[in-house]
Amino acid sequence: MNAALPFFLDHIWLIPLFPLATAAAMLFFGRRLRNDAVSGLCVGSVFLSFIFSAGAFLQLLAMRADERIVSKVLFDWLPAIPYHTLDGRLTNFVADWGFQLDPLSAVMILVVTGVGLLIHIYSTGYMAHEGGYYRFFGYLNLFMFSMLMLVLANNLLLLFVGWEGVGTCSYLLIGFYFHKRSASDAGKKAFIVNRIGDAGFLLGIFMTSALLGTIRFSDIGPALAAGHFALGDPRITAMALLFFVGATGKSAQIPLYVWLPDAMEGPTPVSALIHAATMVTAGVYMVARTNAIYQLSPSAMAVVAGIGGVTAIFAASLGVAQNDIKKVLAYSTISQLGYMFLACGVGAFAAGIFHLMTHAFFKGLLFLAAGSVIHALSGEQDMQKMGALAGKIRRTWLTMGAATLAIAGVPPLAGFFSKDEILGRAFAYSRVLWLVGWITAGMTAFYMFRLFFLTFHGQSRVDHEAEHHIHESPNSMLVPLMILAVLSVIGGWIGIGGRFEHFLDPVVARAAGRAELAAPAEAAASETVLMLASVAIGLAGIGLAWFLYIKRTDLPEKMAASFGAAYRAVYHKYYVDEIYDAMFVNRAKDLGLALGSFDENIVDGLGVNGAGWLTRVTSRLSIWWDTWIVDGSVRLGATLVWLLNLPARLIQVGLVQAYMLFIVLGLIGFLAYYFHLMHAVAR
Amino acid sequence: MAASTIAPDYYLLLSLALFTIGVIGVLTRRNVIVVLMSIELILNAVNINLVAFSRYWGSVDGQVFAIFVITDAAAEAAVGLGIILAFFRNRETVLADEMDMLKW
Numbered sequence: 160m161n162a163a164l165p166f167f168l169d170h171i172w173l174i175p176l177f178p179l180a181t182a183a184a185m186l187f188f189g190r191r192l193r194n195d196a197v198s199g200l201c202v203g204s205v206f207l208s209f210i211f212s213a214g215a216f217l218q219l220l221a222m223r224a225d226e227r228i229v230s231k232v233l234f235d236w237l238p239a240i241p242y243h244t245l246d247g248r249l250t251n252f253v254a255d256w257g258f259q260l261d262p263l264s265a266v267m268i269l270v271v272t273g274v275g276l277l278i279h280i281y282s283t284g285y286m287a288h289e290g291g292y293y294r295f296f297g298y299l300n301l302f303m304f305s306m307l308m309l310v311l312a313n314n315l316l317l318l319f320v321g322w323e324g325v326g327t328c329s330y331l332l333i334g335f336y337f338h339k340r341s342a343s344d345a346g347k348k349a350f351i352v353n354r355i356g357d358a359g360f361l362l363g364i365f366m367t368s369a370l371l372g373t374i375r376f377s378d379i380g381p382a383l384a385a386g387h388f389a390l391g392d393p394r395i396t397a398m399a400l401l402f403f404v405g406a407t408g409k410s411a412q413i414p415l416y417v418w419l420p421d422a423m424e425g426p427t428p429v430s431a432l433i434h435a436a437t438m439v440t441a442g443v444y445m446v447a448r449t450n451a452i453y454q455l456s457p458s459a460m461a462v463v464a465g466i467g468g469v470t471a472i473f474a475a476s477l478g479v480a481q482n483d484i485k486k487v488l489a490y491s492t493i494s495q496l497g498y499m500f501l502a503c504g505v506g507a508f509a510a511g512i513f514h515l516m517t518h519a520f521f522k523g524l525l526f527l528a529a530g531s532v533i534h535a536l537s538g539e540q541d542m543q544k545m546g547a548l549a550g551k552i553r554r555t556w557l558t559m560g561a562a563t564l565a566i567a568g569v570p571p572l573a574g575f576f577s578k579d580e581i582l583g584r585a586f587a588y589s590r591v592l593w594l595v596g597w598i599t600a601g602m603t604a605f606y607m608f609r610l611f612f613l614t615f616h617g618q619s620r621v622d623h624e625a626e627h628h629i630h631e632s633p634n635s636m637l638v639p640l641m642i643l644a645v646l647s648v649i650g651g652w653i654g655i656g657g658r659f660e661h662f663l664d665p666v667v668a669r670a671a672g673r674a675e676l677a678a679p680a681e682a683a684a685s686e687t688v689l690m691l692a693s694v695a696i697g698l699a700g701i702g703l704a705w706f707l708y709i710k711r712t713d714l715p716e717k718m719a720a721s722f723g724a725a726y727r728a729v730y731h732k733y734y735v736d737e738i739y740d741a742m743f744v745n746r747a748k749d750l751g752l753a754l755g756s757f758d759e760n761i762v763d764g765l766g767v768n769g770a771g772w773l774t775r776v777t778s779r780l781s782i783w784w785d786t787w788i789v790d791g792s793v794r795l796g797a798t799l800v801w802l803l804n805l806p807a808r809l810i811q812v813g814l815v816q817a818y819m820l821f822i823v824l825g826l827i828g829f830l831a832y833y834f835h836l837m838h839a840v841a842r
Numbered sequence: 843m844a845a846s847t848i849a850p851d852y853y854l855l856l857s858l859a860l861f862t863i864g865v866i867g868v869l870t871r872r873n874v875i876v877v878l879m880s881i882e883l884i885l886n887a888v889n890i891n892l893v894a895f896s897r898y899w900g901s902v903d904g905q906v907f908a909i910f911v912i913t914d915a916a917a918e919a920a921v922g923l924g925i926i927l928a929f930f931r932n933r934e935t936v937l938a939d940e941m942d943m944l945k946w
Contacts, residue, residue, distance in 0.1 A: 813942045816877075820869050 165221075167214030168229045172258045174211045174268060175307035177204040178300040185297030194292050198283040201296035205279050205303055209272040216265045227665055230313050230377065232257035237316075245394075246386070250372035259313035259376060263666040266512060267310035267444055270519045274436045275303050277639035281527050282428040284635035285534060295335060295426065302328035306437050310444060315364045315374040318445065322360065322409065325438045326353045332433060333425040345421035352418040356408015360445075363401030367452075370394055380451045388455055399452050399459035402445065403466075410442030410496045413470045417736055419493055423485040427530030430485060435492050435526050436519035443499040443515050447508045450667050454506070464504020464588065468595040471497030473733075475602035479609070480719075480729040483540050484529050487610050491566070492522055494599060498581055501596060507584035508667035509660040514577035520650045521565040521574055524643035528559035531632045531640065532614060537625050542610065547619035552631045556615050558644040563611045565647040567604035568697040575694070576651030580660075582693050583686055593689075600693050604700030612708040853894035860887035872937045874929075878922045885915045 181204040189197060219227050232255050239251035260268075279299065286295050305324025312318040327350075334346030368374050371382040388395055406412065411419035422434050433439070446453065446463065453460055471494045478490035495518050502511035533540055535552050549556045565572035568579070578600060586593040621629070631637070653659050707715050719726040728734065810821065860883055867880025889908045896904025930936055 814939055815941055816869055816938050823865060823869065 164229060165218040167211055168218050168260065169231065170211060171215050171229065171260050171311060172231055172233055172256075174208045174215070174272070175304045175311060177207045177211075178303035178307070180204060182297050182300035182304060185293050185300065189293030189297055192293060194287070197293045197296050201300050202276070202279045202283065204300060205272060205276045208303065208307065209276045212265075212268040212272045215260055216269055219260060219262070219265050224661075225665060227262055228377065229260040230257060231259075232313070244372040245369050248372060252368060254314055254316040254374065256317065257313035257375075258311045260311065261666050262663050263444070263447060263512065264310045266516060266663070268307060270516050271303070271306050271310060271437050274519050274523050274643070275306075275432060277642055278428050278432040278436070278523065278527065281431075281530075281636050281639040282426075284633045285428055285530055286426065287633075289426070291335070295332075298328055298331045298335070299429075299432070302332070302433060302438070306441070309441055313375055313377065315367060315376070315449075318448070319357075319360065319364060322405075322441060322445075323357065325433070325441060326350065326357070326409070329353075329422070329433050329438055332429040333422045335426055335429065336424070339424070342424040345418075345424040349418040349422050352415050353408045356405045356415050359401045359403075359408070360405025363398055363405060366394075366398045366401060370398065376448060379449070383451055383455060390455060391457055392455065395452060396456040396459045399449075399456045400462060402449055402452070403459065403463055406442030406446055406500070407466065408442075409445075410439050410500070411493045412442070412466050412497060412500060413473060416470065416474065416493050417739060420486050420489045420732070423483070423489050427485065427526060427533060430488070431523045431526030431530070434489065436523040439492060439496060440499065440515045440519070443496065443503060443511055446500070446503045447512055447667060450503070450508050453503070460504050460506065462504070463500050464585075464592055467497045467500025467502075467504050468585075468592045468599075469497070470494070471501060471599045472595050472602070473497075475599045475606065476729060477732055478606040479602065480726065482542050484532065484542050484545070484610060484614065485526070485540055487542075487606060488522070488525055488529060491525075491603065491607065492518075494603060495522065495566070498578065498596065498599070501585055501592060502581040505581075505584050505588035505592065507581060509663040510577065510580040510584055512663060512667075513654050513659050514581055517565070517573035517577040517647075517650050520643055521562040521572075521647040524558060524562040524640060524647055525566065527636070527640055527643065528555050528562060531555040531636055532559075534632050534636070535629050536621060537628050539622070539625055542613040544620050544622055544625075545614045546617045546621065547615070548621075548629070549615040551629050554631060554637050555640065558637075558640040559611065559615070561644040562647050563607045565651075566607050567701060568600055568693055569701075570694060571648075571651070573647050573649070573651035575697075576654045579690050579693055580654065583689050586689055597693060597696055601696035601700040604697040605704050608701045608704035609708055612704060616709055617712060850894055850898050853890060857887045857890040857894070860884075860890065872939055874926050874936045874938050874941075875923075877938060878919065878926070881922075882915060882919070885911055885918075 178201075181200045184200060185192075185197065192200075215229075219229065235253070235255045237252065237254045239253055241249060241251055243249055279296075282295065282299065286292055289295070302325060305321045305328055307321070309318055309321025309325060312321060330346045330350040333349050334343045336342045337346075364374060367379070371379060371386065373379060373382050383395075408415045419434060419439065423430055425434070453463070474490045474493035474497060478487050478494065481487045481490060495514070499511040499514050499518070502508070502514060531552065532545070532548065532555060535548070535555070536545065539545065561572070565574040568575045570576075582593060582596050582600070585596050619626070731737075812818075864880045864883030864887060867883065868877050871877055871880060889911050892904040892908040892911070894904075896902060896908075926936055929941070933940070935941075
């Protein structure tokens with residue numbers, strides 16, 4: 160039906176299929192392949208996906224701005240099932256294997272395949288000496304497939320398929336070192352926590368289907384318009400909040416963020432790809448994708464913005480006291496995701512997606528560079544045992560420096576543009592949210608430079624053993640680092656002058672006419688001041704980090720000692736894991752134990768054992784009846800016969816001479832009787 | 843009638859004595875061969891009876907019968923000894939009180 164479309168746009172459905180094909184190949188033949196064959200296949204398929212994505216993106220750019228939506232339905236998935244919507248219309252439930260490419264998904268596939276390709280290349284170096292090489296790349300490709308399905312799906316149900324697929328791959332890859340107890344536990348935790356969010360998402364899909372009668376993205380907007388829903392309709396709010404529950408799970412927002420720090424148990428490329436650049440941003444993508452629904456519900460938007468802001472500052476405060484280099488980055492990711500939700504909540508969906516993209520560059524780079532550091536130090540992750548590495552692994556230091564500056568919001572690097580955009584829109588929406596975001600920006604700069612200084616500068620605290628083995632990573636790891644470093648530096652420039660926003664306008668502004676959330680004039684007036692303020696607090700954070708971790712290295716310990724309680728609370732992550740354990744995990748275990756004891760005592764005890772007891776009692780009765788009545792009557796018959804044959808038995812002695820005697824006696828008796836009769840006759 | 847004839851009563855008494863000895867032998871002796879020999883005594887007691895009455899009545903019928911009985915006794919001894927031999931091969935005994943398998 161899209162015969163007139165250019166080649167790449169007509170073949171967007173191939174983009175997810177390349178990695179799926181190699182994932183299947185790894186499943187069936189991976190064990191038999193050599194490592195370089197595995198890398199060739201798996202990296203090659205992602206490279207093909209990237210070429211097709213880039214081609215599709217360019218061909219989409221060539222189209223007129225208001226026509227930039229391409230949809231390609233492969234085939235029906237579920238046949239049309241008629242049902243009634245809540246307002247009584249008869250409609251068909253339709254879900255198909257359909258792909259939709261519009262500016263939003265075009266940005267996403269470029270980020271996913273681009274960053275994904277770099278991380279695949281990096282992994283060929285990083286995982287070279289690990290067991291299960293083919294298994295790792297198989298999972299990684301399966302993840303790429305799921306993630307691309309997620310962003311290319313043209314309806315909510317197919318999006319959910321990808322959503323669950325990435326969750327499964329996340330589970331598999333977090334638990335990649337499954338022989339390690341902590342890794343398999345972390346995998347389970349991620350999976351279970353995500354289930355809670357996914358239940359909300361699924362309910363949201365049901366509600367959309369029941370209320371709007373469609374789950375196809377391109378039909379949701381018209382259905383909303385046709386439904387004449389009032390601004391702030393409670394049903395729309397409920398729907399939006401259910402979607403957001405799903406987003407908090409996948410994108411690690413309060414209250415479901417607890418799985419992400421533990422997810423760092425996975426190999427570092429996984430942390431970079433799944434838990435920084437792509438999967439965790441799926442929630443943001445989903446909110447942006449369903450923005451038409453959110454824009455009808457100011458209260459849901461406020462919840463999204465509030466949760467995003469609180470998560471941003473909360474996670475940033477946790478990042479300050481962590482010593483594990485990957486844990487700091489994990490909390491930083493949660494915090495940055497909070498930023499993206501803050502952006503979506505204040506109506507700046509494009510800014511959220513923009514930050515998603517720049518974040519994918521610099522956070523992916525941070526993780527990969529951290530992986531390079533860990534690689535150099537033979538697996539050491541504790542920043543207390545690093546320091547003064549700048550000269551020894553110079554290229555890693557350079558690229559990590561670029562990423563750290565980018566996330567700290569130093570102009571003109573990528574993070575500055577996207578963060579500034581978000582803060583500007585937040586200021587127009589609410590001064591409080593802006594203040595939260597602003598302080599978070601300072602904290603981000605502080606903890607990121609704390610990480611940077613502790614790792615690369617100051618005194619070396621590296622173990623003597625590891626000191627000898629410090630080496631720069633191979634080129635397969637360094638080249639992706641450099642490409643990402645370049646992107647972290649220049650990636651923000653495409654947002655200059657609102658180009659990025661205009662590109663996304665067809666997707667996110669379609670329903671914006673109904674809810675004017677921002678006041679552009681006011682925002683424009685204070686833009687310069689806000690920009691200066693955010694740069695200032697970023698620099699202040701960097702300065703503080705420099706002062707504490709380079710100049711006066713004795714101070715942090717003293718401060719930790721003098722704010723003992725507060726420091727301990729932060730160090731123990733506000734005891735949130737413990738509180739969740741006490742409130743939910745152990746209660747769920749209690750419920751399980753209670754059900755178990757019900758099973759043991761009532762079902763097994765009363766039911767099964769009772770039935771067993773009853774059977775034993777009836778069988779005893781039956782045995783008694785059998786022994787005494789049935790067998791008894793048989794024995795009675797035998798006994799009677801035995802009694803009756805007593806005289807016969809007495810003469811059967813078994814000795815031949817005894818029988819002879821009886822014959823003789825009988826003969827004598829007979830003769831005696833005979834003579835007696837003769838005598839009587841004679842008389 | 844010849845004067846030197848002996849009255850039949852004596853023959854009968856001799857026959858009775860032989861018969862009684864034979865019966866007692868059959869009933870009391872443990873060895874089956876002796877039992878067989880006792881049976882010969884009984885048969886010969888009968889023969890005496892037969893011959894005595896044959897003479898008494900002047901008829902040869904009784905003597906013919908006696909010869910039959912002797913023939914019969916020979917056959918009986920052959921069969922009886924055969925049975926005893928076969929039995930001995932199985933049970934290694936010729937004692938009548940150990941032949942107790944008629945009552946199991």
